[in-house]
Amino acid sequence: MPEPVTLLLTDADWILTMDEKRRVIKNGAIAIKDDRIVEIGHTADICKKFSAPTMRSLPGRLIMPGLVDGHIHSSFQLSRGLADEVGSQKFLFQRMYPYEGYLNPEQSYWSTALCALEELRHGVTCMIDPGNYSPEETVQALSTSGIRAVIAKSAMDIAKSSFGSLPATFVETTEEALQRSEAVVQKFHQSENGRIRVSLSFRGVNNASDALISRMRQMAEHYQIGFQAHACFAKETRDSSVGGTGYTEVERLNRLGALGPNLLLIHMGWATPTELLMLRDHDVKVVAAPSSSFHNGYGNVTMGKIPELLAMGVSVGLGSDHASSGIVDLVQEMRMAAGGYKEVRMDAAIMAPETLVEMATLHGSRCAWWDDEIGALVPGKKADLAVFDTRSPEWQPLYNPVANLVYSATGSSVDMVLVNGRIVVDQGEVLTLNANEIYDNVKRVIPEILQQTGLEEIAQTRWPIE
Numbered sequence: 001m002p003e004p005v006t007l008l009l010t011d012a013d014w015i016l017t018m019d020e021k022r023r024v025i026k027n028g029a030i031a032i033k034d035d036r037i038v039e040i041g042h043t044a045d046i047c048k049k050f051s052a053p054t055m056r057s058l059p060g061r062l063i064m065p066g067l068v069d070g071h072i073h074s075s076f077q078l079s080r081g082l083a084d085e086v087g088s089q090k091f092l093f094q095r096m097y098p099y100e101g102y103l104n105p106e107q108s109y110w111s112t113a114l115c116a117l118e119e120l121r122h123g124v125t126c127m128i129d130p131g132n133y134s135p136e137e138t139v140q141a142l143s144t145s146g147i148r149a150v151i152a153k154s155a156m157d158i159a160k161s162s163f164g165s166l167p168a169t170f171v172e173t174t175e176e177a178l179q180r181s182e183a184v185v186q187k188f189h190q191s192e193n194g195r196i197r198v199s200l201s202f203r204g205v206n207n208a209s210d211a212l213i214s215r216m217r218q219m220a221e222h223y224q225i226g227f228q229a230h231a232c233f234a235k236e237t238r239d240s241s242v243g244g245t246g247y248t249e250v251e252r253l254n255r256l257g258a259l260g261p262n263l264l265l266i267h268m269g270w271a272t273p274t275e276l277l278m279l280r281d282h283d284v285k286v287v288a289a290p291s292s293s294f295h296n297g298y299g300n301v302t303m304g305k306i307p308e309l310l311a312m313g314v315s316v317g318l319g320s321d322h323a324s325s326g327i328v329d330l331v332q333e334m335r336m337a338a339g340g341y342k343e344v345r346m347d348a349a350i351m352a353p354e355t356l357v358e359m360a361t362l363h364g365s366r367c368a369w370w371d372d373e374i375g376a377l378v379p380g381k382k383a384d385l386a387v388f389d390t391r392s393p394e395w396q397p398l399y400n401p402v403a404n405l406v407y408s409a410t411g412s413s414v415d416m417v418l419v420n421g422r423i424v425v426d427q428g429e430v431l432t433l434n435a436n437e438i439y440d441n442v443k444r445v446i447p448e449i450l451q452q453t454g455l456e457e458i459a460q461t462r463w464p465i466e
């Protein structure tokens, strides 16, 4: 008698398992029971061994572990077009912080819903959000969407650095920042049957006091969760740190005893050699976000040391960062990271497609502190996976699926997505969210946001509109 499971995916042309041997299975099938993978193999073998009430035959498809977006500001999803052609200082202090500072809870909800819609549509099953000031609405939208997420409440207790001044609404005392962050952990960590986890976020190293960083580290250890911050994002953040404290950002974190496997640092494009060694020695997790640097020229690829960090054994995930830099598509992010390093190093062999897929899955799962359950298609792990339909021009001819995925495809060829064994995207449609309702509400709240922030004129093309 065949063993009963809940779902069988069969006849897939390709399965990228991302298991220890990185096996690629042709004409493959996956047996899923509830939220977990039971077995992976050739279709003929799996069909002999298992039976399921739901069977989906997937010829012409490629199945891989769901992508992990290691860094995405869900609250920035409504800022597409608000921060173009501006350097790092202007980007943050004249565009994104005013936008975020005015965002009310309802606008945050629609921003997050749109973000989850785009992520799922492009095959992302887990996202790490550095946090905002409406964590309730963030969790509400993410819970509905069915995506897996590590969220946070943003915390900053230093208003001014040589880099710029924060809007008044962002700045909290150290005590307020800690208490509010802890309240979010207590309320939402492990909610939605464990699908939503909470981390702590001191947002930017230069906007966090020594006390905030040290006590967040203690709190992260107490709750056995991760904590995260942006670091080494631009030349200005490094200069601001050295000018203000006498230390580079990672050196300062090291002095505070904050470096460890539960710390995630985002960007790290401007890290010094000493800082790179500190990351390795303390098993700090890193997420690189090439598209945001490509968008406004922060130098994260030109100055970046991602190939070196990977060679040193550091876990480096990929992040799309935000919709204000255009794409929220981790497949395109892989292409940018590959192409970016090849170009600036003038080295065709650097950043092979296999490396990029490892970053977007295995490394991403480590950055989310979730690698015991996600990041690979292995029996016992969560059934989080992305199915690409290869029956389209950009996938042809198809003999090297890893190369086609990184160099040719986009997330738009994602056909089906499963999170926790549940089909949340089918035939390219996100089942958990009402896309038209989201678009209508986004259209409704955008004029309010533009008016509130005074960015109405900036949000227009330079060409005359009649």
Ligand SMILES: [Zn+2]
Pocket (backbone or CB within 6 Å): 071, 073, 130, 230, 266, 321
């Ligand atoms: Zn960011």
